[in-house]
Amino acid sequence: xxxxxxxxxxxxxxxxxxxxxxxxxxxxxxxxxxxxxxxxxxxxxxxxxxxxxxxxxxxxxxxxxxxxxxxxxxxxxxxxxxxxxxxxxxxxxxxxxxxxxxxxxxxxxxxxxxxxxxxxxxxxxxxxxxxxxxxxxxxxxxxxxxxxxxxxxxxxxxxxxxxxxxxxxxxxxxxxxxxxxxxxxxxxxxxxxxxxxxxxxxxxxxxxxxxxxxxxxxxxxxxxxxxxxxxxxxxxxxxxxxxxxxxxxxxxxxxxxxxxxxxxxxxxxxxxxxxxxxxxxxxxxxxxxxxxxxxxxxxxxxxxxxxxxxxxxxxxxxxxxxxxxxxxxxxxxxxxxx
Amino acid sequence: xxxxxxxxxxxxxxxxxxxxxxxxxxxxxxxxxxxxxxxxxxxxxxxxxxxxxxxxxxxxxxxxxxxxxxxxxxxxxxxxxxxxxxxxxxxxxxxxxxxxxxxxxxxxxxxxxxxxxxxxxxxxxxxxxxxxxxxxxxxxxxxxxxxxxxxxxxxxxxxxxxxxxxxxxxxxxxxxxxxxxxxxxxxxxxxxxxxxxxxxxxxxxxxxxxxxxxxxxxxxxxxxxxxxxxxxxxxxxxxxxxxxxxxxxxxxxxxxxxxxxxxxxxxxxxxxxxxxxxxxxxxxxxxxxxxxxxxxxxxxxxxxxxxxxxxxxxxxxxxxxxxxxxxxxxxxxxxxxx
Numbered sequence: 001x002x003x004x005x006x007x008x009x010x011x012x013x014x015x016x017x018x019x020x021x022x023x024x025x026x027x028x029x030x031x032x033x034x035x036x037x038x039x040x041x042x043x044x045x046x047x048x049x050x051x052x053x054x055x056x057x058x059x060x061x062x063x064x065x066x067x068x069x070x071x072x073x074x075x076x077x078x079x080x081x082x083x084x085x086x087x088x089x090x091x092x093x094x095x096x097x098x099x100x101x102x103x104x105x106x107x108x109x110x111x112x113x114x115x116x117x118x119x120x121x122x123x124x125x126x127x128x129x130x131x132x133x134x135x136x137x138x139x140x141x142x143x144x145x146x147x148x149x150x151x152x153x154x155x156x157x158x159x160x161x162x163x164x165x166x167x168x169x170x171x172x173x174x175x176x177x178x179x180x181x182x183x184x185x186x187x188x189x190x191x192x193x194x195x196x197x198x199x200x201x202x203x204x205x206x207x208x209x210x211x212x213x214x215x216x217x218x219x220x221x222x223x224x225x226x227x228x229x230x231x232x233x234x235x236x237x238x239x240x241x242x243x244x245x246x247x248x249x250x251x252x253x254x255x256x257x258x259x260x261x262x263x264x265x266x267x268x269x270x271x272x273x274x275x276x277x278x279x280x281x282x283x284x285x286x287x288x289x290x291x292x293x294x295x296x297x298x299x300x301x302x303x304x305x306x307x308x309x310x311x312x313x314x315x316x317x318x319x320x321x322x323x324x325x326x327x328x329x330x331x332x333x334x335x336x337x338x
Numbered sequence: 339x340x341x342x343x344x345x346x347x348x349x350x351x352x353x354x355x356x357x358x359x360x361x362x363x364x365x366x367x368x369x370x371x372x373x374x375x376x377x378x379x380x381x382x383x384x385x386x387x388x389x390x391x392x393x394x395x396x397x398x399x400x401x402x403x404x405x406x407x408x409x410x411x412x413x414x415x416x417x418x419x420x421x422x423x424x425x426x427x428x429x430x431x432x433x434x435x436x437x438x439x440x441x442x443x444x445x446x447x448x449x450x451x452x453x454x455x456x457x458x459x460x461x462x463x464x465x466x467x468x469x470x471x472x473x474x475x476x477x478x479x480x481x482x483x484x485x486x487x488x489x490x491x492x493x494x495x496x497x498x499x500x501x502x503x504x505x506x507x508x509x510x511x512x513x514x515x516x517x518x519x520x521x522x523x524x525x526x527x528x529x530x531x532x533x534x535x536x537x538x539x540x541x542x543x544x545x546x547x548x549x550x551x552x553x554x555x556x557x558x559x560x561x562x563x564x565x566x567x568x569x570x571x572x573x574x575x576x577x578x579x580x581x582x583x584x585x586x587x588x589x590x591x592x593x594x595x596x597x598x599x600x601x602x603x604x605x606x607x608x609x610x611x612x613x614x615x616x617x618x619x620x621x622x623x624x625x626x627x628x629x630x631x632x633x634x635x636x637x638x639x640x641x642x643x644x645x646x647x648x649x650x651x652x653x654x655x656x657x658x659x660x661x662x663x664x665x666x667x668x669x670x671x672x673x674x675x676x
Binding site: 073074075076077108109110114115117118119237238240241261264265266268269271272273274297298 | 411412413414415446447448452453455456457575576578579599602603604606607609610611612635636
């Protein structure tokens with residue numbers, strides 16, 4: 001198999017701020033894997049929170065190339081070789097695994113979701129409102145409602161959290177999820193929780209630093225029925241049993257799991273442990289989102305709006321209906337370069 | 339899809355006795371599922387320990403027929419409908435799910451193991467020695483060694499357990515696994531364990547009744563490094579987390595899980611919880627064994643010898659090399675009626 005990668009700049013439609021940073025553009029790595037007359041596509045969204053960059057992802061892909069072999073179907077063995085021979089680079093691994101799934105689907109003439117026994121219909125996705133002023137948040141919420149979204153995810157940790165959530169409730173009754181991206185303390189959570197319940201917040205994502213398990217354990221008594229979902233603290237299968245001891249659910253992103261297969265493993269382990277499952281994303285094009293959307297029908301919560309936050313999406317093929325991402329019937333991941 | 343089933347009698351090459359019963363023949367249900375010019379095959383091995391009979395399996399299949407729909411790829415939704423609308427009949431469900439996998443593979447022109455990202459190579463299977471006299475056990479062990487098996491599984495719970503294991507060790511140094519099929523008490527286990535360690539027994543399967551968790555918990559301190567594997571106490575995904583609290587591994591049989599997909603879910607959950615995984619079987623033809631063998635490469639222990647215990651196997655297509663079942667490269671399950 002022949003492997004080519006390139007760094008692509010994705011431009012955000014609006015400045016995107018979360019508890020720890022703010023950005024107007026983001027960089028992903030596009031991957032093309034050629035095999036026997038077919039091209040498989042994959043996309044890496046490396047993230048500095050996990051010490052990954054487009055450069056480290058591309059370097060990893062170069063090192064991975066000679067380990068892939070010549071059979072895109074041989075996924076379990078390929079992944080075992082990569083995990084054994086190379087240091088972890090989850091986003092790059094996910095790009096490679098997505099491209100292999102794309103090739104397998106194209107070889108079979110079937111969409112990936114169908115080969116997984118799943119469906120093209122996915123639960124409604126949330127639309128993410130980055131941290132902004134109260135007025136900016138009102139504008140963003142109004143636009144999301146007008147665009148047909150059925151769920152909002154509000155990034156918090158910026159000081160005006162409560163005022164922004166109150167403002168959103170003046171605009172819409174849509175379900176609201178809150179994501180603190182590790183930005184809260186237990187004192188923050190304690191002060192906010194009664195208000196979040198009053199404002200009918202549906203869930204809270206990653207309130208504390210991934211390593212601060214004590215704060216999560218403190219929150220278990222305070223949360224009063226609002227599920228706590230772990231994102232930054234959830235990467236691979238061995239994390240799942242640990243999370244079951246301190247939270248209620250996990251957010252799977254392929255850029256963390258390293259691909260569809262590990263995400264599936266984690267979904268099944270989560271179900272065995274009574275955990276809820278969210279599938280999330282980074283700032284990604286339709287290519288990256290298409291890979292995650294293949295398994296979205298198995299999840300309780302879908303947060304696959306990365307491609308809807310950017311302008312000039314380099315890939316097309318995903319639909320949007322009734323507030324949900326709709327997968328294509330085309331073979332493989334079902335997206336193609338524009 | 340058009341569904342036809344028939345009861346088949348499988349004749350055992352030798353009387354097969356375990357702790358709770360003895361038999362010379364067994365009955366399975368063969369299923370043919372016709373769709374768009376292709377035929378998918380599946381086999382149910384209903385077991386009275388779980389209140390299932392060939393009649394109850396065939397009746398369930400009749401009731402399932404109108405719920406299948408017309409797309410064999412739509413596995414997740416089909417299984418959800420079956421689980422919602424019908425009472426549980428795991429063996430029949432497994433037959434139907436195997437036939438659907440067979441159809442999907444044939445439609446794609448690919449073996450099922452390949453569509454699952456796996457390999458046709460499986461770990462060596464154990465060969466099962468039913469309960470017999472000491473002399474009979476020696477003969478059986480010698481025949482198994484001569485036939486090229488690399489592992490023995492010895493059914494115990496018959497009174498001469500220790501003498502039979504000693505006798506086997508006069509014939510061979512092959513790894514020996516022991517299966518009590520719920521036949522022991524804690525006192526039995528306590529008396530036997532030092533001897534089993536001396537005789538280098540590799541694992542102990544289902545020593546106590548499935549519901550007798552207290553005895554399993556007692557055994558945790560006595561077992562001295564010999565893994566305890568749960569069979570009769572392990573059916574579907576919700577059992578896995580419970581088993582992790584009282585044993586070291588689980589034995590997946592499709593006749594209990596209701597099919598390949600649930601077995602895969604359970605493998606991933608087991609891995610997340612640090613459990614070892616065995617894939618086992620009932621008395622089955624090559625058709626039933628082929629379905630289970632598709633996922634054997636993911637397992638630590640393989641016990642897929644059901645088709646090797648019978649005469650006049652109605653299906654062919656499975657190979658045997660280096661003590662292991664070898665899957666076919668033919669599309670679907672890779673077996674065909676003789």
